[in-house]
Amino acid sequence: MTDEQWTPPVVLLAVDLVILTLRESRLQILLVERGIEPYKGALALPGGFLQHPEESLTAAAHRELSEEADMDVATLTLEHLGVYGDPGRDPRGRVVSVAFLAIAPWLPEPTAGTDAANAEWQEIDRVLSGELELAFDHRRIVADGVERARVKLEHSALATAFCGPTFTITDLQEVYEAVWGIRLDPRNFYRKVQKTDGFIVAAGSERKSATGRPARLFKAGPRKVLYPPMVRPTELLTPEEQ
Amino acid sequence: MTDEQWTPPVVLLAVDLVILTLRESRLQILLVERGIEPYKGALALPGGFLQHPEESLTAAAHRELSEEADMDVATLTLEHLGVYGDPGRDPRGRVVSVAFLAIAPWLPEPTAGTDAANAEWQEIDRVLSGELELAFDHRRIVADGVERARVKLEHSALATAFCGPTFTITDLQEVYEAVWGIRLDPRNFYRKVQKTDGFIVAAGSERKSATGRPARLFKAGPRKVLYPPMVRPTELLTPEEQ
DNA sequence: CTAGCTTTTTGTCAGATTGACAAAAATGGG
DNA sequence: CCCATTTTTGTCAATCTGACAAAAAGCTAG
Numbered sequence: 001m002t003d004e005q006w007t008p009p010v011v012l013l014a015v016d017l018v019i020l021t022l023r024e025s026r027l028q029i030l031l032v033e034r035g036i037e038p039y040k041g042a043l044a045l046p047g048g049f050l051q052h053p054e055e056s057l058t059a060a061a062h063r064e065l066s067e068e069a070d071m072d073v074a075t076l077t078l079e080h081l082g083v084y085g086d087p088g089r090d091p092r093g094r095v096v097s098v099a100f101l102a103i104a105p106w107l108p109e110p111t112a113g114t115d116a117a118n119a120e121w122q123e124i125d126r127v128l129s130g131e132l133e134l135a136f137d138h139r140r141i142v143a144d145g146v147e148r149a150r151v152k153l154e155h156s157a158l159a160t161a162f163c164g165p166t167f168t169i170t171d172l173q174e175v176y177e178a179v180w181g182i183r184l185d186p187r188n189f190y191r192k193v194q195k196t197d198g199f200i201v202a203a204g205s206e207r208k209s210a211t212g213r214p215a216r217l218f219k220a221g222p223r224k225v226l227y228p229p230m231v232r233p234t235e236l237l238t239p240e241e242q
Numbered sequence: 243m244t245d246e247q248w249t250p251p252v253v254l255l256a257v258d259l260v261i262l263t264l265r266e267s268r269l270q271i272l273l274v275e276r277g278i279e280p281y282k283g284a285l286a287l288p289g290g291f292l293q294h295p296e297e298s299l300t301a302a303a304h305r306e307l308s309e310e311a312d313m314d315v316a317t318l319t320l321e322h323l324g325v326y327g328d329p330g331r332d333p334r335g336r337v338v339s340v341a342f343l344a345i346a347p348w349l350p351e352p353t354a355g356t357d358a359a360n361a362e363w364q365e366i367d368r369v370l371s372g373e374l375e376l377a378f379d380h381r382r383i384v385a386d387g388v389e390r391a392r393v394k395l396e397h398s399a400l401a402t403a404f405c406g407p408t409f410t411i412t413d414l415q416e417v418y419e420a421v422w423g424i425r426l427d428p429r430n431f432y433r434k435v436q437k438t439d440g441f442i443v444a445a446g447s448e449r450k451s452a453t454g455r456p457a458r459l460f461k462a463g464p465r466k467v468l469y470p471p472m473v474r475p476t477e478l479l480t481p482e483e484q
Numbered sequence: 485c486t487a488g489c490t491t492t493t494t495g496t497c498a499g500a501t502t503g504a505c506a507a508a509a510a511t512g513g514g
Numbered sequence: 515c516c517c518a519t520t521t522t523t524g525t526c527a528a529t530c531t532g533a534c535a536a537a538a539a540g541c542t543a544g
Contacts (some may be wrong), residue, residue, distance in 0.1 A: 008254050008255075008256075008291035008292060009255070009291075009292050009293075009294060009295035009297075010252040010253065010254060010255075010295075011252065011253060011254075011255045011292075011295075012250050012252060012253075013250075013251070013252075013253045013327070013338060014250075049250035049251075050250060050251050050253075051251075052251055053251035053253075053329070053336050054329045054336075055251075055329070056327070056328050056329055057325065057327050057328075057338075080324060080325060082322060083299065083322060083325050083340050085255070085298070085299050085340070086298050086299075087295070087296045087297070087298055094295050094296075096255060096299075096338070098325050098327070168521085169521085169522090170520080170521075185503070185504070185505090186520095186521080186522085187503095187504085187505085187506090187522085187523075187524090188502070188503065188504085190521090190522070190523085191501095191502090191523095192501095192502090195501095208511075208512090209511095209519095209520075210512080210519095211511075211512060211513085211518075211519050211520070212510080212511065212512085212518085212519040212520025212521065213509065213510040213511055213519080213520050213521040213522075214510070214511065214520090214521080215520075215521055215522090216521085216522090228473065228501090229471070231470065231502085233503095410492085411492085411493090412491080412492075427532070427533070427534090428491095428492080428493085429493085429494075429495090429532090429533085429534085429535090430531070430532065430533085432492090432493070432494085433494095433530095433531090434530095434531090437530095450540070450541090451490095451491075451540095452490090452541080453489075453490050453491070453540080453541055453542085454489085454490040454491025454492065454539080454540070454541080455490080455491050455492040455493075455538065455539040455540055456491090456492075456539070456540065457491075457492055457493090458492085458493085470530090473531085475532095485544100486543100486544095487542100487543090487544090488541100488542085488543085488544105489540105489541085489542080489543100490539100490540090490541085490542105491538100491539090491540085491541105492537100492538080492539080492540100493536100493537080493538070493539090494535105494536080494537070494538085495534105495535080495536070495537085496533105496534090496535080496536095497532105497533095497534095498531105498532095498533095499530105499531085499532085499533105500529105500530080500531070500532095501528105501529080501530070501531085502527105502528080502529070502530085503526105503527095503528085503529095504525105504526095504527095504528105505524105505525090505526095506523100506524080506525085507522100507523080507524070507525095508521100508522080508523070508524085509520100509521080509522070509523085510519100510520085510521080510522090511518105511519085511520085511521100512517100512518090512519090513516105513517085513518085513519105514515100514516090514517085514518105
């Protein structure tokens with residue numbers, strides 16, 4: 001933001017969305033099939049260019065969220081993830097993309113007849129392993145988004161965003177297990193979430209499943225930051241964290 | 243990144259740098275006095291527009307770092323902080339600024355005769371309190387940068403970046419105390435950093451100060467991620483974390 | 485050269501937390 | 515009414531934390 005009487009270069013600004021959810025106890029991500037070049041036919045993150053020069057980044061992210069994922073925007077957490085603006089990442093020119101992370105509490109299959117018609121949930125592992133190829137540098141963005149979700153599970157109540165309005169403690173544990181990719185001890189998990197004041201609060205009734213003891217229902221509490229944090233077992237840290 | 247046959251709006255891209263250091267046991271930030279409109283004469287973060295369309299964001303950040311702060315780029319940590327792109331934040335048009343956070347290990351006064359001639363260190367408290375007014379939305383960016391530093395002190399070895407090549411444990415403790423704004427118990431701090439393998443390693447000699455028992459010298463170890471983390475006493479959490 | 489001051493380093497101990505394993509409680513089904 | 519299943523609770527050793535205290539090592543003044 002210093003001086004210049006010379007014309008600074010301009011760029012095209014886009015937003016990309018990493019939308020994560022839990023389906024069948026597995027972490028999944030919403031991807032769309034690109035309809036145009038470049039990377040026509042390839043899988044990519046939902047997103048797009050700013051619609052008009054006055055549109056804010058978060059507004060654009062919310063717009064794409066409702067257009068392409070057909071989601072009730074208000075209920076979702078939406079958080080800035082990063083900026084991906086290396087020259088050469090898009091053959092159309094200098095495109096700088098601002099990525100957002102959204103956590104969705106279970107969703108039906110994307111509804112046809114909308115912009116999201118060609119959107120579908122994919123297992124996160126198939127993306128990270130490279131089995132599914134993504135357009136641009138989107139795989140890198142996905143990796144960053146997943147890592148962000150892992151970290152946020154430690155220090156925030158984000159896990160409840162994966163669940164519906166009410167959930168059992170086992171449901172919540174499955175969120176942690178799916179995102180972290182590890183098994184947790186039920187007793188210790190129970191103790192931890194119960195003693196973290198305001199993390200979850202009782203929601204009255206119980207849920208009976210087909211079999212087994214009925215589970216108590218909870219809902220997200222007022223606390224958004226967890227102190228002390230949930231601790232991720234050291235076995236599952238990323239390499240450079242060892 | 244969806245389809246369009248219409249021309250997407252363009253924006254001007256800038257980088258802004260939050261450069262923090264410790265001077266006299268206080269957290270300080272490098273600010274420059276703006277030489278041109280808008281906000282001419284006001285204090286602002288070092289930064290500027292991309293120099294040419296092929297310049298990468300990190301390259302621009304490094305360039306500004308060496309130009310305006312006159313720093314040896316290679317030795318500094320430089321990390322993406324956030325994106326600030328609300329319409330209307332810059333009267334010249336749609337400017338999207340990518341902010342970076344840099345931690346500097348003590349520096350002499352900014353040298354005259356360079357781009358950094360009008361740069362000076364300011365106490366972070368004077369900025370956050372509003373006593374010093376900053377251009378644009380830079381105060382918000384500073385606040386985000388400080389909060390990022392606070393959090394990173396917990397989970398990473400970032401604190402060593404505030405110190406020189408060698409330092410004492412008391413030096414390190416003063417980093418934590420200055421950034422967190424709280425006093426720590428020396429015994430417990432000592433125990434914690436010593437038992438976190440790879441955080442700091444002995445550097446041989448000792449440093450004699452004017453008075454008192456000589457302190458052992460250490461240098462930054464290989465570990466960059468702290469597990470378990472340093473814990474910030476609960477008294478000093480931000481309001482929404484309570 | 486020694487007493488006193490300052491700063492660093494180490495001791496200690498009660499209370500809290502974690503990790504691991506086990507047992508009890510509640511429900512539906514045969 | 516016994517059994518399988520799932521949720522919930524007990525327990526206990528090992529570890530970590532918070533608080534306070536004391537020892538160690540150098541410098542300086544007299």
